[in-house]
Amino acid sequence: MAKIGITLAAIVSLMVYYQRNNLFSSPEPVITSSAPLLPELPRSQAAIVYFEHEPDPKNYEDQQLQLRVVRRNDQRLYLVDDAKPEKGRITYYSLNGSVNATDARRLSDLPIQPSRWIHLVKYTAEINNINSEAWLTSETNTVAGQTKYSSVSEVIFWVKDSLQQASPVLAYTQPLWPNNGPVGDSKIFKQTPAFSLPPQKKYGSESKQLDEPVVNLRKVGWNVSDDRFKLLYAGEVLELMNHSRAQNRRGITKFDARQLDQAADWLAKRLPSSTFAVDFEPANPAADGWQWDMSDPAFRKTMYDLSDKIYKKHGKLFFSWIGDPLTFTFQGKNFKLDGYANDNWSADKKKIDDYLALHEHPKDIQQVQLPSPVVLMTGFGYTSSTVNTSDVTDQPARVWKAPINWYLRTLDMLNIKSLTAPPTVKFINFFWPYEDKPSDARRSHTRRFKVGHGSKGYIRQLDNRVMYPMNLVRDAVFVHLCNPRVFYTNYWIFGQSYDPYQALRYAKINGNLSCVSQNTGGYFVYDYQGPDQPACPTVAEDYMGKDALGVAAMVQAHELFAKHQLILDGSQVRETYAFDYQRSTQKPQKATWQNDTGEFARAFKFNQPWLQVWRNPKTGKRLLLFQDTFAEAFEPVQFTVTINGKKIQRTTEGNALYIEAL
Numbered sequence: 001m002a003k004i005g006i007t008l009a010a011i012v013s014l015m016v017y018y019q020r021n022n023l024f025s026s027p028e029p030v031i032t033s034s035a036p037l038l039p040e041l042p043r044s045q046a047a048i049v050y051f052e053h054e055p056d057p058k059n060y061e062d063q064q065l066q067l068r069v070v071r072r073n074d075q076r077l078y079l080v081d082d083a084k085p086e087k088g089r090i091t092y093y094s095l096n097g098s099v100n101a102t103d104a105r106r107l108s109d110l111p112i113q114p115s116r117w118i119h120l121v122k123y124t125a126e127i128n129n130i131n132s133e134a135w136l137t138s139e140t141n142t143v144a145g146q147t148k149y150s151s152v153s154e155v156i157f158w159v160k161d162s163l164q165q166a167s168p169v170l171a172y173t174q175p176l177w178p179n180n181g182p183v184g185d186s187k188i189f190k191q192t193p194a195f196s197l198p199p200q201k202k203y204g205s206e207s208k209q210l211d212e213p214v215v216n217l218r219k220v221g222w223n224v225s226d227d228r229f230k231l232l233y234a235g236e237v238l239e240l241m242n243h244s245r246a247q248n249r250r251g252i253t254k255f256d257a258r259q260l261d262q263a264a265d266w267l268a269k270r271l272p273s274s275t276f277a278v279d280f281e282p283a284n285p286a287a288d289g290w291q292w293d294m295s296d297p298a299f300r301k302t303m304y305d306l307s308d309k310i311y312k313k314h315g316k317l318f319f320s321w322i323g324d325p326l327t328f329t330f331q332g333k334n335f336k337l338d339g340y341a342n343d344n345w346s347a348d349k350k351k352i353d354d355y356l357a358l359h360e361h362p363k364d365i366q367q368v369q370l371p372s373p374v375v376l377m378t379g380f381g382y383t384s385s386t387v388n389t390s391d392v393t394d395q396p397a398r399v400w401k402a403p404i405n406w407y408l409r410t411l412d413m414l415n416i417k418s419l420t421a422p423p424t425v426k427f428i429n430f431f432w433p434y435e436d437k438p439s440d441a442r443r444s445h446t447r448r449f450k451v452g453h454g455s456k457g458y459i460r461q462l463d464n465r466v467m468y469p470m471n472l473v474r475d476a477v478f479v480h481l482c483n484p485r486v487f488y489t490n491y492w493i494f495g496q497s498y499d500p501y502q503a504l505r506y507a508k509i510n511g512n513l514s515c516v517s518q519n520t521g522g523y524f525v526y527d528y529q530g531p532d533q534p535a536c537p538t539v540a541e542d543y544m545g546k547d548a549l550g551v552a553a554m555v556q557a558h559e560l561f562a563k564h565q566l567i568l569d570g571s572q573v574r575e576t577y578a579f580d581y582q583r584s585t586q587k588p589q590k591a592t593w594q595n596d597t598g599e600f601a602r603a604f605k606f607n608q609p610w611l612q613v614w615r616n617p618k619t620g621k622r623l624l625l626f627q628d629t630f631a632e633a634f635e636p637v638q639f640t641v642t643i644n645g646k647k648i649q650r651t652t653e654g655n656a657l658y659i660e661a662l
Contacts, residue, residue: 104400114161182500359598457530477557494547
């Protein structure tokens, strides 16, 4: 897929800003807890069970995070990081996408829950303020003359509590792995009870779980049919050019009406997918870019016409994965909604207030241009969840909003596309829950495990992008599913094998490029160190690894949807209500509210929860959604709302999505 880095415009604007405001801020003291911490008990009687993390006590990066679970005298469990501070460096912590509300540079002081998936990121950098200086840690930085040091320690785990008397009752299936070693099969397909989905809600991936019985995939509605979503790449575009006998560098944008009709027929018949797209990224753009020329002014119209022809003649939904996005004008400003790549509200010289105004005055939206008359891509992924701070450069060092930026932004984009696109246009939720931007996206080297098959060493993933928290992936997918226009959810690709030995395919073995890596220009993902020389895998498939949890979150979201599909039957309409809320350490507050579609942007601006209601007009039944993304991971949050004359008061858990049928 496209590896999209920081744009030149963004860098220039940052240069101007920091030349005017100095390159570095002064260090701010870390704010301590407002109340003294409770004493630790001598024995916690609890243990952390990591996902594929067996740390090396001699490895510096493994020791940057020394996590420990303690039991305090309130009999609750807490996390402690025993790693010593590093001179001239700051640390920030994100726990399930939440941060310490007092100071994000400290690990949360609040208790955690046992037997729950937890995703933790510790960001260490040679700067003073992550909001205004994180850009200095990027390889694209040229202003300071050098790239400032930064590292990310990402760990995924659950806490085993020997005093826990019963497993938590959750609305979705959450398999727990047995130890810190390789997981392979997450067991999500085996343990999730069977459920069915309506025809207008399909989900799956181009990848196949080769080690999973098909019956297990089918019982949870995973699309295993040939009509599942598919991407065509540069190779297929070359086939199309040959089929069309394109000459003199006259590619798709230069086709006449007859050629475009033939191209539509060829693409529609090329594969059985009912929805598909072209992701054209040639190895040599200078030589081959003409075939699918996205720089041609005629590209938008060509793609629109091609999509229209394919739909009208073959009944299939087609779009170009890269290209001109949905655009429109609003109060004299031009807007581009380019899906996952539109990282923040401040992109393209905008402010979050511009988007709030758009929600408040949707009738002022004009000159809407669509890339396809039948389908639009929504979704998330690729965007940084550690240093994506363009919206909050004025925030103090104790604040860190990047971990939640991507989440609220993608949901706001979903609302805006629902406002602007005609009601006949369907949405496909396309996602890949990893950082990939800036181009030197954050890598964590803390994933280390044994690969089995008699090998004696350990393998470490070096090209290990930071993953989005599984809880927020699940929530984002579910909120998308509530929108009646989202008809398909697609997880880009993943390794198709549960066998950790397959990680050796793209690896260095004891310092030497081995297996597939030695024939791919030196590219490798893993590094194996041990007293032996394990043989290369004979199966030509990659290890699933962390994607097992990303896919599991996707299944969980659909398991939740299945329970509420009678309300969410495609006829549901969105409602919004004013509400009050109270976090565990704060006074009651009234949320800033407007009767519009701006709840996600408003939540980001005012650090407040959001609330949404979906009503089935045929039955009058409603589904209530509430989420405080700025609460700490497991802190109690109370909210009060009046719906249809009935006062509802509920207590939710931290930054988790609360769902209730009314």
